[in-house]
Every structure is written in C-alpha cells, then in structure tokens.
Amino acid sequence: MTQTAAIIGGGVIGAGWAARFLLNGWNVRVFDPEPGAEERVGAIIDRARLALPGLGDVALPPEGELTFCKLMSETVAGAAWIQESVPERLELKQTIYQKLQEHAEESAILASSTSGFTPSELQAHSNNPGQILVAHPFNPVYLVPLVEVVHSGKNHPDMIDNAQEILSSLGMYPLRVRSEIPAHIADRLLEAVWREALWLVRDDVATTKEIDEAIRMGFGLRWAQMGLFETYRIAGGPGGMAQFMAQFGPALKWPWTKLMDVPELTDELIHKIAEQSDDQSGHLSLDDLQSARDRNLVGIMRSLMREGWGAGDMLNKADRAREAGRAMARQLADIADLSQPVLTMDRAVPLDWLDYNGHMTEGKYLHAFGNATDRIMEIIGCDPEYVAAGKSFFTVETHIRHIDEVKAGAPLQIRSRLLAGDGKRMRIWHEMTSGDRLLATGEHMLLHVDLETRRVCDAEPAVAAAMRQLAEAQAALPEPDGAGRAVGQPR
Structure with a gap:
C-alpha cells in the first residue's frame, strides 16, 4: 500500500x-x-x-x-x-x-x-x-x-x-544528532564560515566572488569527499591526526579568526555584499543558477559513486536496496523465463549524460550497453570473483544503431539476449527503450580470454554451460531487426 x-x-x-x-x-x-x-x-x-x-x-x-x-x-x-x-x-x-x-x-x-x-x-x-x-x-x-x-x-x-x-x-x-543544540551540527559549522566571510568583506580583504573561489577551488573540493577531519588526517602525513594536531594545533590560539564576533549588519555592509554579489552572478537568472547547481551536484555525486566515497557510498547502497526489492537478475537462476530477453538495465537518464543538443550523448549509449553487457557476464557466472581468478571476456566488435533521442530524467531500460554463445565467444543483442519507444540497439561480439596470456581460451565449464543454456533457450526468438547489419546499409 x-x-x-x-x-x-x-x-x-x-x-x-x-x-x-x-x-x-x-x-x-x-x-x-x-x-x-x-x-x-x-x-x-x-x-x-x-x-x-x-x-x-x-x-x-x-x-x-x-x-x-x-x-x-x-x-x-x-x-x-x-x-x-x-x-x-x-x-x-x-x-x-x-x-x-x-x-x-x-x-x-x-x-x-x-x-x-x-x-x-x-x-x-x-x-x-x-x-x-x-x-x-x-x-x-x-x-x-x-x-x-x-x-x-x-x-x-x-x-x-x-x-x-x-x-x-x-x-x-x-x-x-547525539544531543539537542540550537542550529544542530551542519549549520553551526556553516555559521562559523559565514561570520568569517562577513568580516572579510566588511574589512575589504576579499570580495564575495573571491571568497567563493577560495572555497570552490580549494577546500570545498576536499570537503565534498572527505569532510574536515579526514582531510586533516592526510595533512598530518604518516603521523596522521596526532601529528597534524601537534603541528597546527598552536595556531588555533593565534588571532586569525573572529568566530564569536559578528560584524554589525549596517546598511553600508548589506549594500556592499549585495553589490558584489550582483557583480559576481547578476548576469545569471535564478533558473540558470539552479540548473547549474543541479547539474554540478549530480556530476559530483555520480563521480563519488564510482569511487564509493562520501555521498557516493550512500547512493550505491540505495541503488543496491532498490535493485534487491526489484529482483533484478544477477545469476541464471534468478531469471523466470530464459526464453525471453533479460532486463539488464532499469534506470533514468542522468543530467551528466546530456550533450550540447540536450539529449543523451553518443558515448553514453555505449556506456549503457557496456553496463548491460556486464550484467549478462555476471548472469552467466563471469562475475568479479571469476575475473579475479584470471579469466574474462573482451569485446572485439560493437555496432550501435541510434534510432530515437532521449532526454534527462526519462526512463531507460535495456533488454538483452544471446544470439550465440559457445566456449570462446559470445554475441549479445541489446535493445534500449524508453516506455514504448525503441531508442537504440547494440550488437556486441565478445571473446573469452586468459588475463595472464591475454589470449583467447575456453571459458570454465560452468560459465560455458550457462552461456550455452541461455543462447539455446533464446534461439527460438525471431532474428532481431538490424542484427548483423553493416554501417550505412539501408533498413
């Protein structure tokens, strides 16, 4: 419910x-x-x-x-x-x-x-x-x-x-938050930086733009991934936080900051800050700023997802929880009907997949089909453990047809089937859709290799058997439109 x-x-x-x-x-x-x-x-x-x-x-x-x-x-x-x-x-x-x-x-x-x-x-x-x-x-x-x-x-x-x-x-x-305190945790930290920034503007040490540049070109980049204490742990070198505190701790007693003093918000100071802010960003509309903010946030967090760090680690866990609830196949036994194409991707188009035309960029079609191929490899048993043991598949040929466009936030699904699968080679067919619209097809030939010799070899028996089982189960499906088609060949 x-x-x-x-x-x-x-x-x-x-x-x-x-x-x-x-x-x-x-x-x-x-x-x-x-x-x-x-x-x-x-x-x-x-x-x-x-x-x-x-x-x-x-x-x-x-x-x-x-x-x-x-x-x-x-x-x-x-x-x-x-x-x-x-x-x-x-x-x-x-x-x-x-x-x-x-x-x-x-x-x-x-x-x-x-x-x-x-x-x-x-x-x-x-x-x-x-x-x-x-x-x-x-x-x-x-x-x-x-x-x-x-x-x-x-x-x-x-x-x-x-x-x-x-x-x-x-x-x-x-x-x-462990105990009640006014302004909680994050805003108390923000207020400390805000007070110091107001003094810097008031005393003509820096403009609003220069302060923002100091943050976004410097420590703001570190804070997004490691926060405050982890950043300083690295600064301490081999001795870690203890060494950092010993080296820089005395500086806390120097009169560098005015954390507890707040400059009087006079009309003059407010006008100065507003005027500098207009000079900095007045050429951008609110919609421009919000759109840039969202694109940048998505890009930063998706980058952190690849590393499994900070907010990225949390987002990866959220993905795994959603996927578990949806029972996406990760092995052959998870597939209810082997005779039908397998759902290998179910997501939406992120903002950082867009090109200058406002729709999904060419390279991201290959990226998405590559992820779908990885899922097929996982399903037949070529998972991270298999690869770590020294065997894998290499893609040797790819053909992508771009049929329709798709924009940010649109639903995106890929369904995949094996057109062929024996002990050394695997031919995969992907169809990418958004709702009822076919967006693209991808045809990929992969060869099984020994990662030490970098040469083609037979797959391990369990992987070879799973590959044959899936290919044979799907053999009765009609030949997909466009399979084996050469570039430029009329439809």
Whole structure:
C-alpha cells in the first residue's frame, strides 16, 4: 500500500520535500495557502524530475500522486509522515502543531525542517510531544542527501529508528544528532564560515566572488569527499591526526579568526555584499543558477559513486536496496523465463549524460550497453570473483544503431539476449527503450580470454554451460531487426 506524506508549507524546502517523497513513490499532499503555491511547488518538482531519477543507476519506483489541499486537517489525515516547513517562528510552529495533531494519526511522524530550534522547544505546548522531532534537510532537498535527525528524551527510540529508516528509503542520509543544540551540527559549522566571510568583506580583504573561489577551488573540493577531519588526517602525513594536531594545533590560539564576533549588519555592509554579489552572478537568472547547481551536484555525486566515497557510498547502497526489492537478475537462476530477453538495465537518464543538443550523448549509449553487457557476464557466472581468478571476456566488435533521442530524467531500460554463445565467444543483442519507444540497439561480439596470456581460451565449464543454456533457450526468438547489419546499409 502506498504511503502518504503531508507537506505543510510549500516554499523552497517544503517543495523539495514534496519532490523527494513523490519521486520515491509516496503519495504527497501539500498545504500552502499562499497565492501561486501550486505553481512554485510544481516548478521545483519538475526540476527534481530531471535530476533525481538519474542520480543513481537503478530506476526509482513509480511516482506517487500529488494533491494540493485547502485545509490542514485534510492534508494530514492518514499521513504516515508530516513535514513542517513554515517560517522560522517558534510560536507559529507550536500553534500549527496543535492544529495538526488534532487530525493526524498518533503513529504519524511530525518532523520539522527547522534549521535552528531544538525538539524540546518545538514540543513545549504539545499534548503528544513524542510525535515531534527535527528532520533538517539541505537545499535542494531532492538532491542533497544529508538530513539531521534531532530528538529529545520525549521521543521513543522506536519512533526515531522508524524515522531514520523512512529517510534512508528516500535515498537520504539521516545523521542522528547525539544531543539537542540550537542550529544542530551542519549549520553551526556553516555559521562559523559565514561570520568569517562577513568580516572579510566588511574589512575589504576579499570580495564575495573571491571568497567563493577560495572555497570552490580549494577546500570545498576536499570537503565534498572527505569532510574536515579526514582531510586533516592526510595533512598530518604518516603521523596522521596526532601529528597534524601537534603541528597546527598552536595556531588555533593565534588571532586569525573572529568566530564569536559578528560584524554589525549596517546598511553600508548589506549594500556592499549585495553589490558584489550582483557583480559576481547578476548576469545569471535564478533558473540558470539552479540548473547549474543541479547539474554540478549530480556530476559530483555520480563521480563519488564510482569511487564509493562520501555521498557516493550512500547512493550505491540505495541503488543496491532498490535493485534487491526489484529482483533484478544477477545469476541464471534468478531469471523466470530464459526464453525471453533479460532486463539488464532499469534506470533514468542522468543530467551528466546530456550533450550540447540536450539529449543523451553518443558515448553514453555505449556506456549503457557496456553496463548491460556486464550484467549478462555476471548472469552467466563471469562475475568479479571469476575475473579475479584470471579469466574474462573482451569485446572485439560493437555496432550501435541510434534510432530515437532521449532526454534527462526519462526512463531507460535495456533488454538483452544471446544470439550465440559457445566456449570462446559470445554475441549479445541489446535493445534500449524508453516506455514504448525503441531508442537504440547494440550488437556486441565478445571473446573469452586468459588475463595472464591475454589470449583467447575456453571459458570454465560452468560459465560455458550457462552461456550455452541461455543462447539455446533464446534461439527460438525471431532474428532481431538490424542484427548483423553493416554501417550505412539501408533498413
């Protein structure tokens, strides 16, 4: 049964939450009485549809149903998760909780997106305080995985565990904050950098652009993969963190920073910062900046996926969980009907697969077919362990036909069959589709090799038998249109 999430407040954060739930298969109800709320939320969800489905390598579940409600009572009725993202005014939040809890299920999780208030403050006037906790996300919520989960002694441990499980199922990284503290963890770190940046601008040491360049050209690149302490561990050399602290620790007492002092936000300082920011980015529209941000985030996180590092490791785990739930074949025994083409890829087109024409670039068709070939190899037993033992398949010929175009966020499936398979060679046929549309076909000839001699050899008996079994089971299928076709040959 599809679960329902209620979103209270449809600003940038609330709309991001709506997209995160909706694109992970939840039904979503949104309450926001402000004029134009439906258009604003819809625009952010449309942006998320381009970016989120292609972030991982496994397709998301079918999208849920989106509803805009006129009443809060209607919004929360029967919802399993209620996410509050209204303005940062404590009395407003407390008043809204009282109204929400009159109509919400007692088992529902009522989470706040607050960046500063503690759960105890939010729970102060509630008749059911244990239902309320903090789930503080980061913009854009539909892409950035971190969400700080903050609780008080009034929250039952089972409820907190359940909240973390739900957030993990959405492809997020729930960071459980050990104790209540205003602004939690990440924003306290951000505020420290923000204060220092304000002083640098105020004292004409640097402009807004120069400060941003210092971050994105320098330590920001390291932080994305290793954070703070792991980065400094490397800086310590062979002695690790202990050596780093001994070498640089005394510098903490030098008057380098003004962490606890905040410059007065005078009209002059505000004007200076706004003017410099306009000079830096005023030639770009908000849509330009958001689109660039999403493309860059997807590219960075997908790069980290290849290394299994930081956010990439979390995304790989989310992919494996989705794939397990979908029972994608990894060995011959997983395939219910060997006589039919095998589903070897089920995902969406990521933003970093696009070319200058706005559709999937040529090289990514080969990349996708290569991944489908790897899945066929795995199914017949040529898995990482087999390769580590010294045998594998090498591709010796490839023919790809580009039939139709596909754009970012579109569903992408590949179904594969063996046209031939004996002890030394394997001929694979792939068909790539998006819905009912055939996008491309790939025909690949592979030879089995000994990785030590780099020469063709017979496959091990189990792999050879599996290859023959699959090829023979699919031999009754009609010859695919285009198989064996030469380049430029008329259809």
